[in-house]
Amino acid sequence: MPKTSNTDYDDDGLETLKRYKPRSLDELASRTKFSKKEIQLIYQGFKQECPSGIVNEETFKHIYGQFFPFADTSSYARLVFATFDLRSSGCVTFEDFLICLSTLCRGSIEDRLRWIFTLYDTKKSGKITKDDFHVIVCAVYALLGNVASPCCDLETIREHTTTVFQRFDKSHQGYITMEDFMSFCLNDTNIIQSIDVLRTIV
């Protein structure tokens, strides 16, 4: 049983930090595709950054901020956070984090594609529209910050969005469903290769 202490209020009504302790190492190792050692490493880093055991959107933003120094990481971090937040509670526990990471690092290509779809589908409607694409493209460009050349303005982003959307939306429905997305991606070798490229050793 995971020990979760919910928000404690002391006499002044001040909120104490939520603390979360994950389940045992063995259980996590069995649920995910990581080895014990890897989970240890990941947890050490996790705990260092989030001593309370729980991640929120701010932390994601901060972490991305460390990797992309000139970026405005808020929008991208929000999107990613939404996919990690399995229970839509606003906080990601270590288990959620590990599970998602396991999918991303060690999962099958279909799982990963499914994750990408979830990333794009901000409204969780099962369909991705052009606006969703626009949102994700903006977020990715925001990661660049102001230091990339040539400069990217709204026009560039819109153009990019249109190009990509048109590539996906062969049937011109105006939206893309999960199946379309998956089939399209699986047939595109570039995409498959590129996804593989981003595997990481822990």
Add this chain to the structure above:
Amino acid sequence: MASVAAWLPFARAAAIGWVPLAKHPLPPPPFRIPTDGTSSSTGGDRRCDEKIIINVSGRRFECWRSTLEKYPDSLLGSNEKEFFYDEDTREYFFDRDPDVFRIILNFYRTGKLHYPKHECIAAYDEELAFFGILPDIIGDCCYEDYRDRKRENNERLIDDRLHEDDDKAQPKPQSVRETMWRAFENPQVSTMASVFYYVTGFFIAVSVCANVLDTVSCGTDPDTGYSRTCGERFSRQFFCLDTACVMIFTVEYFLRLYAAPDRLKFIRSVMSVIDVVAIMPYYIGLFMHQKGEVSGAFVTLRVFRVFRIFKFSRHSQGLRVLGYTLKSCASELGFLLFSLTMAIIIFATVMYYAEKSVVHTKFTSIPAAFWYTIVTMTTLGYGDIVPKTWAGKIVGGVCSLSGVLVIALPVPVIVSNFSRIYHQSQRADKMKAQRKARLSRIRLARNATSNAFIAAKRRHEQYRDDPNSPVDKNLVNPFELQHHHLLRCLELTTDREFVEMGPDALMSSGGTSIVPGGHTSTGIGRLGSPARHFMLNRRKWRCCGFGRKKKNLYKHDTDRANNKNPNINDDEIDEELGDFQRPISSTPRDSLSKNHPVSTTNVIQHQSPPLLLQHNVVLHSNMYESPKSIGNRSEVDVPISQDDNNQLKHQRNNLMTVYEHSSANDFLADDSQILKPPKDVVDIIEEGTNDDKQTV
């Protein structure tokens, strides 16, 4: 693993979200990707990281190497730490404060540098500097505190330095003008100055009393039958008294004007303006005495005589503090005035219109009502003008209540300002007095270490000269051997010898000189007073066959046992001690036995910058005048050239840094080639007792 690095897999994994959007295919990864999930675990087992152990004064800290490498500019993050690597124990050893190191290591771990409140700011800064960390990255939580402490410390240092400069400046050679100015500013400097101070104070009091008594009624006028004042009855006597006082004040004013280093500034200063205003009425009265019709103005001028009482502020520090407080609280006072004015106008207006209907009302106009309002708001309530209508009474009540409030608000600010400034000035004075005592105690402590060093040096030299002597070989280590050798070289270079000096010679002042040494043997020593000082002693040598003599005073009685020296009579001791007193007090030889407390206090040496205190180096510079009498006593009169002087100073400074880290090194040679007392000498050690008397 560094925490950020731990998140990299996450960032990379999440980046697959970009893939469908990518315009180009993504580049291959920098490492070989294992094809299946399980094989990566073996790769994951091997960490590209290692734990390193840091030993700080015995406390061991362990961390990952990558934690330290987060900040490659600092000592721990760069190659610089390799200098501290100990191969035998395979750890990095730092001989520093482990408590502060804990905080520094936490900075590496968490990225936030904190400043602990209980830590001394100077020590903390030093540690930061050692480990190559800029104080600017102190976290926001602690940054304000750090800056405040730092500022306080700097102010205190500046303050101390100012005070030290004050003390130091005294023994400089002075012209008459400078002595006079100093006497005016600090009456306790000399008896003349104190006398002058009290005399002027007395005359100010007399003058003020005369002004007051001038107006007391003193019986009736025989001619007219009206009562007349004492001033009229004894007009001649009062006039004489007034003349005398004004003369004294005038003389004083012109003396001050003459002595002032910056006359324009002096003329513009407040005190001089007060002086002028105090004496001008008399002179104007003199000239106008002939014209009787302007006697009205003449009488008015006499009012200005009361300004003489402000001359007392030179005599009273409390008064000065009060004046300064009022000046510094100008804004509060301004606010008080402004708010009062507003309130007065409002209430006066209302009162006027309220009382307008009353017959024979005293509130004849709004300005007339001002008087009522002021008297009411300050809760004086004279009662000479009171409201009669009920509306007026209500307004009057409100007026008095609001008066209390309005006045009570800014007053505590002024009071607290006054209290703070007053206590500060008290503290400054107290500290000044304590500093001298404290410095002499510090010198006392330093003396012990340097004496120990000299004793060790002597033993070593004995051992060298006489291999059979029972000196323990283990007492000297290679470092000390070389150090002794260096000093020996210096002695031989300059043809002098290091000599321990008695404490009596230098109380709180110091001179240094070096004994011209003809013999290299450590033979001749002398008995002296129990506590010895070490000093490079410049010694006059006798003429007529006595030859050059080295006088060494030994520190302890135990050392005397080792000493093969013949006993020396106390005369020579006195002479030698006298040598030191001589430059200090500039008195002829026969008056040596007298104490010259005043002059010695003038020659307060000290002057070690605070930094040196930390490193336990007593290095003082003392400027004093070279008296002619010294020159008479020496055979060779070699004037030191400016270059030599600078060079010696340079050498001294260099030696200083060498000695910084050695606790036994508390001396320094200076001006060795000169027999004439040098312009600035380096004070080695003096044992100070708290009282400044010298027993010769």
